[in-house]
Amino acid sequence: MIEPRMDLGPHLDGNVLAGPLREIFAMDVTAATSRCASCGAVGAVAALHVYANAPGMVARCPTCEEVVLRMVRTPDAAWLDMRGTVSLRIPM
Amino acid sequence: MARAAVPGRLTWRVAKLAEARTETPTARTLVLDVPGWPGHLAGQHVDVRLTAEDGYTAQRSYSIAAPADGDRIELTIQAVPEGEVSPYLIDVYGTGDPVEVRGPVGGWFVWRPTSMDPVLLVAGGSGIVPLMAMIRARRAAGSRIPFRLIYSVRTPGDVYYADELRRRARDDAGLDVTYAYTREVPEGWPNPPHRIGVADVNTNGWPPALTPDCYVCGPTGFVEAVADILVALGHDPRRVRTERFGPTGG
Amino acid sequence: MGIVTPGFRGRPRSSGPDLPPGQYLTHDFPVLSAGPTPRVPMDRWEFVITTETSRAHRWTWADMMALPSETPTVDIHCVTKWSKLGTTWQGVSLDTLMSDVDTAADYALVQSYGGYTTNLPLTDLLDGQAWLAYKFDGEDLHPEHGGPARMLIPHLYFWKSAKWVRGIQLRFDNEPGFWETAGYHDYGDPWREQRYQGD
Ligand SMILES: Cc1cc2nc3c(=O)[nH]c(=O)nc-3n(C[C@H](O)[C@H](O)[C@H](O)COP(=O)(O)OP(=O)(O)OC[C@H]3O[C@@H](n4cnc5c(N)ncnc54)[C@H](O)[C@@H]3O)c2cc1C
Ligand SMILES: [Zn+2]
Numbered sequence: 001m002i003e004p005r006m007d008l009g010p011h012l013d014g015n016v017l018a019g020p021l022r023e024i025f026a027m028d029v030t031a032a033t034s035r036c037a038s039c040g041a042v043g044a045v046a047a048l049h050v051y052a053n054a055p056g057m058v059a060r061c062p063t064c065e066e067v068v069l070r071m072v073r074t075p076d077a078a079w080l081d082m083r084g085t086v087s088l089r090i091p092m
Numbered sequence: 093m094a095r096a097a098v099p100g101r102l103t104w105r106v107a108k109l110a111e112a113r114t115e116t117p118t119a120r121t122l123v124l125d126v127p128g129w130p131g132h133l134a135g136q137h138v139d140v141r142l143t144a145e146d147g148y149t150a151q152r153s154y155s156i157a158a159p160a161d162g163d164r165i166e167l168t169i170q171a172v173p174e175g176e177v178s179p180y181l182i183d184v185y186g187t188g189d190p191v192e193v194r195g196p197v198g199g200w201f202v203w204r205p206t207s208m209d210p211v212l213l214v215a216g217g218s219g220i221v222p223l224m225a226m227i228r229a230r231r232a233a234g235s236r237i238p239f240r241l242i243y244s245v246r247t248p249g250d251v252y253y254a255d256e257l258r259r260r261a262r263d264d265a266g267l268d269v270t271y272a273y274t275r276e277v278p279e280g281w282p283n284p285p286h287r288i289g290v291a292d293v294n295t296n297g298w299p300p301a302l303t304p305d306c307y308v309c310g311p312t313g314f315v316e317a318v319a320d321i322l323v324a325l326g327h328d329p330r331r332v333r334t335e336r337f338g339p340t341g342g
Numbered sequence: 343m344g345i346v347t348p349g350f351r352g353r354p355r356s357s358g359p360d361l362p363p364g365q366y367l368t369h370d371f372p373v374l375s376a377g378p379t380p381r382v383p384m385d386r387w388e389f390v391i392t393t394e395t396s397r398a399h400r401w402t403w404a405d406m407m408a409l410p411s412e413t414p415t416v417d418i419h420c421v422t423k424w425s426k427l428g429t430t431w432q433g434v435s436l437d438t439l440m441s442d443v444d445t446a447a448d449y450a451l452v453q454s455y456g457g458y459t460t461n462l463p464l465t466d467l468l469d470g471q472a473w474l475a476y477k478f479d480g481e482d483l484h485p486e487h488g489g490p491a492r493m494l495i496p497h498l499y500f501w502k503s504a505k506w507v508r509g510i511q512l513r514f515d516n517e518p519g520f521w522e523t524a525g526y527h528d529y530g531d532p533w534r535e536q537r538y539q540g541d
Contacts, residue, residue: 026100
């Protein structure tokens with residue numbers, strides 16, 4: 001199995017998740033620190049690479065480009081998949 | 093869709109256009125009235141949702157340009173050619189017309205007047221918007237934290253808030269403003285037009301040893317280039333905060 | 343429905359009898375991406391069908407080019423609501439690729455370079471319904487549209503037509519893919535508007 005070279009596409013910053021996440025959570029999650037489940041890199045959710053031209057928002061680790069979290073908004077539900085993050089540290 | 097508000101979560105509120113100002117031939121500032129606006133931090137943004145008569149909706153993010161004035165917030169919109177939303181907001185959207193907004197949001201790309209570190213702001217085009225909010229918040233708080241702004245524009249006519257920036261650079265002690273022109277320079281300008289480079293950032297920014305907080309905002313390619321320069325110059329990547337303006341929604 | 347903003351129309355769009363419910367016609371070809379675009383060198387590209395007994399059938403680029411190709415003209419429907427009519431492709435029918443594959447599997451999990459996956463019943467890959475496509479509009483498929491090769495399964499929403507495809511796993515069980523695990527419909531028939539789970 002070969003690993004292809006990746007061209008970083010036109011992504012945005014995790015900041016853009018702030019609105020959609022505030023629809024779910026009572027506080028701002030983008031200022032939280034997340035740890036990537038794939039490579040262990042630690043950083044602000046706001047600094048993730050977000051691909052938003054897609055059926056949902058896909059936030060990737062800026063170090064290894066693996067998926068850290070995904071969010072899909074359907075008409076009557078929000079789907080949040082965080083299996084790519086080991087932990088979230090939310091400042092209180 | 094009507095829905096009971098859950099405490100703490102954000103839902104959409106109706107905002108109405110109170111007044112508008114032309115910034116450049118392709119940019120307009122919208123002053124929105126948002127009843128019950130809770131206030132915000134400099135650098136935060138709102139999501140704006142527009143609904144057409146047949147129920148079709150489009151949603152975009154816009155940075156807030158100034159500290160809140162009661163229930164009033166300001167956005168500045170740049171026309172993106174062939175854009176679905178920005179040309180509408182500039183050419184058609186009229187006084188008293190409603191839009192829906194969700195915000196303020198974002199707790200990372202923000203500057204707080206209690207912060208004690210020097211600040212470097214690097215703006216590309218419309219990327220000035222949240223950085224101007226920081227300059228205005230600094231002034232409003234009477235802060236003396238040293239600020240430097242490097243503002244990259246195509247031509248002198250593309251500068252947003254031109255008069256105010258001139259005034260603030262003169263009157264606000266500790267604020268330095270420099271411009272980088274990519275297409276056309278003012279008369280008598282010492283350098284030819286060029287894309288922002290290491291020399292611009294090195295000369296007009298802060299040395300990394302001062303541990304400045306760096307805020308970089310603008311189109312994706314611009315942000316990428318400037319963030320790389322800052323890190324190459326020795327700035328701690330964790331102190332380089334970025335906000336890429338770009339398309340959202342499929 | 344939210345508050346109407348007077349005079350806002352949005353992107354020009356039309357609906358019509360040729361379009362599945364809730365879809366709008368587009369004339370350009372929007373690029374959707376959930377991640378970086380993989381660049382796969384042709385000399386190392388391969389396509390692998392793995393059966394439920396772990397038997398692997400492999401094709402190099404040259405192997406694939408040696409197979410008979412077809413040029414389907416089809417309508418495509420993206421779950422983000424745009425549809426594009428009469429698009430012309432060139433590729434190898436999955437019937438051709440599957441002809442020597444001995445399987446009793448019911449489901450397929452399509453896998454891409456870059457990690458993307460999507461699932462569907464195996465029957466939806468057969469009988470002239472699916473292609474491994476490498477040309478669009480007579481030109482080599484651009485990487486942003488899934489080149490060197492992508493799936494083309496036009497009777498389902500376009501997220502099933504995986505870009506940068508590297509292989510297909512045939513399975514007894516139905517393993518949900520990238521979007522199917524995040525709220526999107528397991529099958530995705532545009533004519534029945536199966537966008538989200540529960541539709
Ligand atoms: C967090 C955040 C804050 C933002 N703040 C502001 C702000 O303060 N002021 C402001 O004017 N914009 C801001 N933007 C950008 C804004 O959200 C829209 O992307 C922009 O107004 C274009 O929308 P549109 O509907 O007109 O264009 P679309 O119809 O979405 O796009 C039309 C075409 O232009 C391209 N395009 C879209 N956006 C851009 C862009 N920004 N630059 C270059 N090409 C583009 C698209 O890929 C497409 O090809 C912000 C974006 C983000 C993510
Ligand atoms: Zn990682």
